Amino acid sequence: MDIEQLDPTPEDYAFRDEVRRFYDQNLTDEHRRAALLTTWALAEFEYGRSWQKILYARGWGAPNWPVEYGGAGWSPKQRLIWEMESQRARPPEIMRMGKNLVAPCIMTFGTDEQKAYFLPRIISGEDWWAQGYSEPGAGSDLASLQLQATSDGDDYILNGSKIWTTFAQFANRIFCLVRTAKMQKKQEGITFLLIDMDSPGIELRPIYTIAGEHEFNQVFFTDVRVPKSRRLGEENAGWSVARHLLLYEHSAGLLRMVTELRWRVRWLNELVGLEADGYGGSLRDDPDFSRRLSLLEIAVEAADFAAAQLIADAKPGAPPDATGELLNIRNRETAQALTELGAEAVGYYGAPDQRGARKVVTDVPVVGPPHVLLPMPFYLAQRANTIAGGTPEIHRNNVAKHLLGL
Amino acid sequence: MDFDxxxxxxxxxxxxxxFFETEAPPSRLLKIYDRDEGLDRDLWRKSADLGLAGLIVPEEHGGAGLELLDLAVVTDAMGYCAAPGPLxxxxxxGMALSLGGSEEQKARWLPRLASGEVVxxxxxxEHGERWQPDQWTAVATAGRLTASKKNVLFAADADLFLVGLAGGGLALVEQGAPGLTVREVDGIxxxxxxxxLGFVDTPCELLPEGLAVAERIRDAALVLLAADxxxxxxxxxxxxxxxxxxxxQFGRTIGHFQGVxxxxxxxxxxxxxxxxLVWYAAYTFDHRPDEAPRxxxxxxxxxxxxxxxTTRTMVLLHGGIGYTWEFHCQFWLKRAMFDRTFLGSxxxxxxxxxAMADWQIN
Structure with missing residues (x-):
């Protein structure tokens, strides 16, 4: 998308310039490099955190929130311009679980005390949240979760574990779905809790990804006390909070994802000009490769317009349309296909393990020219794109049921 | 006619x-992934004792004298196990020496290759995705070689290298030769x-029949990668x-779901x-050489x-656990990337x- 496609007014241009100036003045080289090196969900934590603090200081900590909680009160067009400029600047990806996921649920289901306590800490970047949903036996079948919360006076006592908790090693809070009762339907008897990570009895086990990165954890709870005042919504009604959050999870960052895809198409285009075809020419001379890249570029163009429409239609604080889930099925597959072409493009440069060189601050040189550093880590990391946040099979079931009425 | x-x-x-299920189970592979110590000499010796190192070396030089199809069958089994090693x-x-070496070269090297004593x-x-014999540019002049080569298997552990030269020639260089430098790379x-490998005025020894052999070696390599x-x-x-x-999940094994x-x-x-297709390609190599390259x-x-x-689908269907370092899916996912890249896409x-089918494609 381009601002010219929005029938821009002089005020729109002025807003665009203001946003662009903000990025130019505040996004450091380290932030940019952290964004560049992000192969899966999140940038190196320190850079995401410092960027959120900069956003907050400017009053743009959570522009899409309702104004009463610190939102920027932008028009749909301004939100699109913001996204376009963000695409252009590429800030590091921050931990979204607080700002984009739990915050809208706190706004909808939280008590006044909870809103007053948690929301300011999220928008300022003081609090970082992890998401405690999946368990070893409850992945796609999330509602079968088992983490026990036993009532004890004003507290719950928690025993069990959560798994695939991204960046829990950096979070100071975690929201969890826990089992408070055994009822006929497994969706009943689930409660949503807001938990401090430093509660006694919480332990982390790091889980390294296929790319060799510490992104996930298993979080163990042993007799962990959580005050009932930290319950979001009613006891045994946590599933409705979870459903609400899942709506945001499907749509959160949809446009950001498309803009990221668009960036990757450009990046791949540059790459094929730099990669050799074995006969002294470049990969660009290979029509087979070019056609495959074109197909993906078309998919990204289409997704871009569709996502822009969703953003333009969205109201601050209102849950997103289920169409987001539909778009995400394609986008995630497109994202993976782009990484597959990237890995193919760099050929034997995909063979070295370059984890050491892929840090914001590092002395380890890249094996090969600079452009070969990322394609293979992207390929490996993006395997998660059709696992995390629900498999394509689950999303297809949801779309069939909720959107198509099958 | 028998296709089996x-x-x-x-x-x-x-x-x-x-053998490899016992000697290199996933737990052993994970140790190699956690801490790569180069060639596992114990495993190599045991596999050589099994006869693998000399499978296609002629019997008169101490090998088993078998065909490419037999080696492809072995490679299939090793691919199944994601077996580590330089085979x-x-x-x-060994094949290049058998096909194109002088009698002296054969007598000097083949018995020790067949026994596994020499790796x-x-x-x-070469740089720039040059894998095929017609793309090689390294030149040996008066028995001296100045060139660089990439993607050499177990470069630090091998005792003997066969180097591809411009025009498809082949030359032997021994580990430790003057002017030879080895740079190891951590691989995925x-x-x-x-x-x-870097060669600076490094002594090398040409194979007399190298030129005729280079394409055969490449074709054999392609078949073996396919078998793996x-x-x-x-x-x-x-x-x-x-x-x-x-x-x-949902009260039943996920194999019940059609989507899975x-x-x-x-x-x-x-x-x-x-x-x-793999078997037939391997068979033609020894029995229908005109068909073999294609x-x-x-x-x-x-x-x-x-x-x-297939490895992508495998990781996806395993969900989160398939995406972890500790689980075994990664061994095959990464091996697949190697097989696809090695010797050209x-x-x-x-x-x-x-082109070989002589279809009119431009």
Missing amino acids: LSDTQKALYSSVRR LGHALV ASLAIS DRTRRLGA AYGGAHRSVELMTNYANERV KHQIADAAAEVEPARQ LAALAKAHLTDRYVN PSVHRERAA
């Missing part, structure tokens, strides 16, 4: 598979360690099937019919592509196959 393997070949497959390059150097490796890849597929890919893809289908029969079982059936339909190209292009796709070989 012989009973001897089937027995060979089973014994090699059993691919080692066997090809050999192939140094053909840690079962087949790679390194780069078949073995790994076959294993991947088994692994996802097993997992789908184990993992319970159809993906596994698709993977099987992609992989299993390709087995005969079939080798087809097999490599097709199987390594199938392998990459599937596109390169599809194009070669099309």
